[in-house]
Amino acid sequence: MAVTIYDVAKRAGVGIGTVSRAMNDNPGINPATKARVLGVVKKLNYQPHTLAQSLARKKTFSIAAVVPFFTNYFFIELLKSITAFLSRNNYNLILYNVDTHYKWERTLDRVLADRSTDGILVISIGVSDEYADRLLANTVPAVIVDNLNYKIDSVAVANRQGAREATEHLIKLGHKKVGMIDGHLSSFPAISRLQGYKQALLENDLPFDDELLVICDAKIGEHGFNEIAGYKAMKEVLQLGSKMPTALFVASDVQALGVMRAVKEAGLHIPDDLAIVGFDDIEFSRFIGLTTMRQPFGKMGRLGVERLFDLMNGKADAGFHKELKAELIVRESCGGEKSFSAGTDCECKKY
Amino acid sequence: MAVTIYDVAKRAGVGIGTVSRAMNDNPGINPATKARVLGVVKKLNYQPHTLAQSLARKKTFSIAAVVPFFTNYFFIELLKSITAFLSRNNYNLILYNVDTHYKWERTLDRVLADRSTDGILVISIGVSDEYADRLLANTVPAVIVDNLNYKIDSVAVANRQGAREATEHLIKLGHKKVGMIDGHLSSFPAISRLQGYKQALLENDLPFDDELLVICDAKIGEHGFNEIAGYKAMKEVLQLGSKMPTALFVASDVQALGVMRAVKEAGLHIPDDLAIVGFDDIEFSRFIGLTTMRQPFGKMGRLGVERLFDLMNGKADAGFHKELKAELIVRESCGGEKSFSAGTDCECKKY
DNA sequence: ACGTTTTTTGGAAGCGCTTCCCGATTATGT
DNA sequence: ACATAATCGGGAAGCGCTTCCAAAAAACGT
Structure with a gap:
């Protein structure tokens, strides 16, 4: 079996509470003791059991992303910016794929029910008004990305x-x-x-x-x-x-x-x-x-998680309904003035 | 607070053990009692706390996918087939994104340490020989997808x-x-x-x-x-x-x-x-x-998870190192005989 | 030196479940 | 009707942690 907090405690000659305090940078601990405990932790290669922590803390350090996978490239960019933010904050991402976009309610229900996530990112799904109320009533906050909703906090392109x-x-x-x-x-x-x-x-x-x-x-x-x-x-x-x-x-x-x-x-x-x-x-x-x-996929994802974190930390004030501007990229298919930046021109006559 | 197993037990006038047995289709329970308990469960809308279950069962019902996001479209197909399989088996997917492909060891270490997953899918990462040993030594099994490895079970294209x-x-x-x-x-x-x-x-x-x-x-x-x-x-x-x-x-x-x-x-x-x-x-x-x-991305993903599940369930026999054949798709860029199926031909002269 | 504060620490309780042991209940055999 | 076996159900123990409370130790004041 893996090494537990008891092993560390025994080896360091302290109580388990002290080990916990040492690990979690609790202020009320003697620096010397802390150092000693941490030494043992390293020696034993002790790693707290995340699940047990979550259960005790009532906090899971992971968020859910509910996505209908049909939109391809889009998600990569979105997920990229989301995971970047999350890993910076030591959070995990649990991915829930909605295969047909009719089943999203069932999936979302499941996510709400099992409390293994601190927040929910609902991506590219048009949440109905009634369901929005259900989301709002839930304890775990949700943010909708790539779809505007006047009840739930959301961020989408204009x-x-x-x-x-x-x-x-x-x-x-x-x-x-x-x-x-x-x-x-x-x-x-x-x-x-x-x-x-x-x-x-x-x-x-x-x-x-x-x-x-x-x-x-x-x-x-x-x-x-x-x-x-x-x-x-x-x-x-x-x-x-x-x-x-x-x-x-x-x-x-x-x-x-x-x-x-x-x-x-x-x-x-x-x-x-x-x-x-x-x-x-x-x-x-x-x-x-x-x-x-x-x-602006990247920005959209980032803004979405950031808001979700604010919500999770109770820092959220008024409703958040952001519309991000889309940017005109001029290439050749429209005729008229053209930009000739790399990889951009394609008269294709030569193929 | 959410409704717990104790609430159900009290309401149904039974012990918590009985509720648990009713929920988990345990054979040693009177059908009548089971029905009664399940009735209360429905009435109270009781949903077991996944984390608590995982802790008690020493099984998390979720697997990790470690992916370097740089390969775009590829992942969508892969993740699609993986999540399809997982949701059919009531498993969750925790996504770990490796931003630079130098950091994968650190990420993988983290995944191995926190025991919140029953299996690991390592995607598109060339695992070094030394690290392979470390993976093998670990209790939670791993399968490498989109990269062949002679030590770790793996599936890749030929x-x-x-x-x-x-x-x-x-x-x-x-x-x-x-x-x-x-x-x-x-x-x-x-x-x-x-x-x-x-x-x-x-x-x-x-x-x-x-x-x-x-x-x-x-x-x-x-x-x-x-x-x-x-x-x-x-x-x-x-x-x-x-x-x-x-x-x-x-x-x-x-x-x-x-x-x-x-x-x-x-x-x-x-x-x-x-x-x-x-x-x-x-x-x-x-x-x-x-x-x-x-x-064959879809097949690759499916084969990968399937093998991982075999590994998790101890059903795995010999080493598994599958090479999936790539299929030649003839279009125009090679000259010679062409296929003219929909969306396929592109002389592009007309743009 | 002795009473008071302030730090620091040990460890019990609790998070919500599963599981196991054992006693209660019911069925079976004679 | 009574002994025995089979079936059910209650609830304690335990999963590995955090947190709280009270006790111990150290620091301080006079």
């Missing part, structure tokens, strides 16, 4: 602003018929991005044309935020023939990938025949020269 | 076979001067892939030419397995002028991305001037038409 800016960029480039391909409106980002798109049109005295908006089918999964859905949506746009838009704001980069494929198959050129701007700035967007709105 | 096949594909296409861009040889996969490359040359009576092999600089990070390193390596290849290879096996898809960029900048065409085959089949390879060796 979808509306981003969409507005993306659309506006296209308009500024001279386009009069700017269409949009969106994810299914059952998802919060899809709704906000649509609003942003409409707002941009309005502010620039352009009419909103129903025909120029294609909502992706949610049945394909991921609320329509994937390549296939984008491909199919673009096929619909192509049906418009002469009524086709000259520019397109695509609600996500993965969808834009599908859009590009469909456009190519139709024998059309980007950006000449169709200018497009995406959303997300996934890793590969720069390789295909996709102009897009960059999401 | 790098050598994959590299051989990739190279051979190029040779079969008629290329006589097939070069290679590899990651730094401080990494295990880089070594094996180089061996495979050489083997293919040998088997096809082609000479190995030192000049046609470029090893990426490890200083750039990730053992040279990234876009920038690939770009720089290709720059070197381009220096060869007339002595340039007509085909190139690139040790990873991300590097291939950089290679493509450099080629394009040089005004050359893929596959006409240079045929390339990558390794990994990251998500975006199909969008850029990169011929590559597909790694």
Whole structure:
């Protein structure tokens, strides 16, 4: 069996309380004793049993992250910044994967029930109003990341602003018929991005044309935020023939990938025949020269955990509902002025 | 405070032992009593405290995954299959992120010390021989995923076979001067892939030419397995002028991305001037038409956890060192015969 | 030197569970 | 009806720690 606090106590000729005090930098202990105990600790290579500590302290030093894994690259960046913060604070991350995004309630229930975590990070999940109350009633605090919620503390990208800016960029480039391909409106980002798109049109005295908006089918999964859905949506746009838009704001980069494929198959050129701007700035967007709105994933994760820690430490004041601005990254898919930074240009004619 | 086993016992008019037996499907309990207790459990919404259970049972129902996050898309697939298996078995996943791959020993030490996990999955880390002994000496079993180790149970892709096949594909296409861009040889996969490359040359009576092999600089990070390193390596290849290879096996898809960029900048065409085959089949390879060796990530993860569970349950027999075959996915970057499945072709001339 | 404070320490109680021992209860055999 | 065996259930002990209380030791004051 592993060495316990009793072994250390006996060997050091002190009580277990003293060992505990020595280990935990308790002020009321004689420095000499402390040194002696710590010496034995090192000699015996004693390591407190985390579980036992957690039980006694009623504090687990780990937090839960509930994530639906469908959003790929996104999570890496998010988890990176989250784990960085956590390991700096000696916290562990317990990962709960929600396979289908219908099951998140069950998973979250489980997390709430077993008290093995001090806080919960709910990622990319649109928490219903009723469930929000349940979360609020729970003793362990939660923060929602990548989704806004007016009851629960949350941090997300400013979808509306981003969409507005993306659309506006296209308009500024001279386009009069700017269409949009969106994810299914059952998802919060899809709704906000649509609003942003409409707002941009309005502010620039352009009419909103129903025909120029294609909502992706949610049945394909991921609320329509994937390549296939984008491909199919673009096929619909192509049906418009002469009524086709000259520019397109695509609600996500993965969808834009599908859009590009469909456009190519139709024998059309980007950006000449169709200018497009995406959303997300996934890793590969720069390789295909996709102009897009960059999401500050790292910052989002960091802000999320930080707030969670404030909540856990009772330092939280008012509600926290942060919207992080998306940043326009200009590449080639939109035509117009281009940036020629490394890895960015992709006329692709040479392949 | 939350409801404990004592509350249930009192309410049901039984002893705590009985409640425990009822909860854990212990055979020696009267079905009637069990039903009654379970009724109270439901009424009180009692949920055992996982930590307390773990302490008493000396079993935590969670496993650790130690991962260096630099390999992006890869992990998503891996973690997906791992978490799927775990949640099916009611196990939790504790994620330990190794930021720089030099710190993995420290992290692993920590994981070994705090006994809050029943098993360890070491992912994409080349464990040294000495450390392997330390792992073996530990009570909690470990399995290495995405890296072969002759002491510790491990599962990885057959790098050598994959590299051989990739190279051979190029040779079969008629290329006589097939070069290679590899990651730094401080990494295990880089070594094996180089061996495979050489083997293919040998088997096809082609000479190995030192000049046609470029090893990426490890200083750039990730053992040279990234876009920038690939770009720089290709720059070197381009220096060869007339002595340039007509085909190139690139040790990873991300590097291939950089290679493509450099080629394009040089005004050359893929596959006409240079045929390339990558390794990994990251998500975006199909969008850029990169011929590559597909790694069976999902299978790798599944096999890894399954073996870990066998180990945890004492069901493990002999050593387990599985090499999973990589599969050649033919797209456009290699020239020759092409597959024209959806999303696969990318002449890209139209952008 | 002796009474008071202040430090320091030992170790019991408790965190919420499982498990084991043993006594109580019920069933079985004759 | 009584002895014996089988089944059930109560609750103490223990998992490895923290924390609190009271006692011991040291420091201080006069």
